[in-house]
Amino acid sequence: MDIQIPSQTVIGAAVDPLADPLTQSFDLVARQDKTESEVKALRSDVDEVKARLDRMGRAAVRPVIGEGSGEPSAEVKGFVDGYLRRGRETEVKSISGAVAKDGGYAVPREIDAMIASELKDISPIRAIAQVVQVGTSGYRKLVTTGGTASGWVGETGARPETDTPEFAEIAPPTGELYANPAASQSMLDDAAFDLEAWLASEIAMEFARAEGAAFVKGNGINQPRGFLSAPTSMAGDAVRTFGTLQYIGSGDADGFDAAPEARLIDLVHTMKAGHRQGASWVMNSATLSEVRKLKTTDGAFLWQPGLIEGQPDRLLGYPVVEAEDMPDVGAGAFPIAFGNFRAGYLIAERSATQILRDPFTNKPFVHFYATKRVGGQVLDSSAIKLLKIEA
Template sequence: MTTLLQRALDTRARTWSQMQEIQATAEREGRDLTAEERASWDAAEADLTAASQDVERMERMARLDAVQRDSVVVAIGDAAGENPEDRQATADAQYRDAFEAFTRRGMNGVTTEQRQLLMSNQTEIRAGATSPGSAGGYFIPTDTLARITETMKAYGGLLGAANVITTASGNPLNWPTNDDTSNVGAILAENSQITEQDVTLGQKSLGAYTYTSKLVRLSLQLLQDNAFNMESWLTRKLGERIGRAVAAHLVTGTGTNQPEGLFTNATAGVTGGVSATAAITYDDLIDLQHSIDPAYRTSAQFVTSDAGLKLARKLKDGDGRPLWEPSVQIGTPSALLGSPVLIDNGVPAPAPEAASFGFGDINAAYVVRQVAGGQMMRLEERYADYLQVGFFGFMRLDAAPDDGSAFRTFVHGDAA
């Protein structure tokens, strides 16, 4: 059976072929497009945009759904015959069941075994409005945390392309840096002493800012309704809220009491000309690609917002051919001048003096430090008179540029 994603890709491919045929016909006959051809082109371009949006939407849903379907399989049989992976899967499933019971009914609604599992994965966080038995944050199950992370990637984009380091604790993470690109070897004459050239090392450090989902209140009736997949719904809400906050900082965070964004202090590779509108040209994109060293270009990609992509898709080369190359195959991204395009709406929209496009190897240019084990708090008594239970989740994360040579931006010129 043909999937919706494949049908959308086929539609996009057919539409793209129609647009190319309209252009090819006019070129063969050595004339401009007729009014009818222009109307057909505009209609096809609208269909192409709609199909591209469907493809992006369904690919994003497929990534989220792939994690949600990655359910743990519990092995049946003699426990002594289980391999380590089966035992871990069994333990993960048991903890997930305990966490689900805690989420719905609190600590008074779990079994003794489930209570022990939760307590073994707890961090003590005192909340004055909670009872002693519920004062603590419990680690979110691995598969549930994966769904939150996927949601964060869907809202941003950079998180999926950056170099993500996961650590067990939030202690400062230091690593050495070195830029030796200006140093070269030399020919050594016979009976001559080798010239010395020191290697200069620097250091960068990452902490761990605490991101919270803020408080979510749910009614007891909703929690007691077993037909409602509360864990999946609440996980999505937590992930969306944390994801929105993280996504904005990964792009343009100031670096003061928050992560430093990739675009914040990035070097401008190209500055556009003075224009009454926020314009970008074919030559600007070519210059942006070549503003980074070829060593990074193999894995490089454009980064822009949806508004920036819309601007770029209207560009054509000297022969009138669109620079945008829509994908017609599952798993193959659409391209701009042969390079993939990453969409992150945290990137500034095209405007005078705004850095609305970036290009480079993001994995080399940007590092994200994420502390393992996002946690959830359940407040049972604070909203008891409303017959409600409060929830909030939190994760710890920091990020900073790493190799500044691997990424450059395009900055629009001043307004005319």
């Protein structure tokens, strides 16, 4: 009778019980070493794949420099590596034929797009206003102050002449906006230093800080005229002078009265229904902190937080935009604006940003003096309403 001797399994391998024990030990150790090396190799492959995915993810959220392959274009390479890093103007001239007659060189459109993208993200009024790109600083636009008249007639009736609409000319005051970030030469010599992304971020942050204040309260002298600098009146749209913003009082000389929700509702409905589509509230964080505490007579909060990530908070159903340059609640101030800024405020800018490399002023740092012409003005005064703190 044949006797079957069962085999033993150790770490997934069949072991012969009749084999030499010393040989079995060596075999098991060899198999364990092989298994561990395979696991290490697999982990290394997984880590490499994760690193590639991380790099792809970072590239996906960054504006593409260059076209097609995602590699920097020859113009960007010459501008960044030749001019910005090493100060060689010949590379910029040979690629684009640029001449530094304005005190600097126009940045390539790829880098300018990065600056514009970040500006839109961090400049509150720019994100909701109408922005036009112009070739000169003398931009003008005609706006109708009254619609073309019309009438009803029969099929064969005469068509009398209708009234001609009236026009008003808009010429936004402009000024030169500048930023002057600095980097050490050792940073520029470091190939791992992402110069174009750093420069776009620094310029955008400084531009956003300066233009954010100008779009709200700029006086129009060598800078945009902010919407709070426009003349104001309590008169309605039908009788108010073009270019004058309408406001309503808060009902209290120092803040809100006993029924603040009624004042805010009145402010919303002073605006035409067509403009209310796309309208937003604009206020600073100090004012928003008071508004968030306001309740209706039945105890419900007027302010509603965004329910989805990225969705703005809402007040009476309209999104709230925080602009820190808006004034605080105080006697005679205009702390809250409500309007369709896409129709109500115009930003006119010359698209090309100029950069001058300056390695001499503050050695051992290299300054990048960036300039851009920007203008702004109220476009349609019936599209923006204000709340004034007064009795």
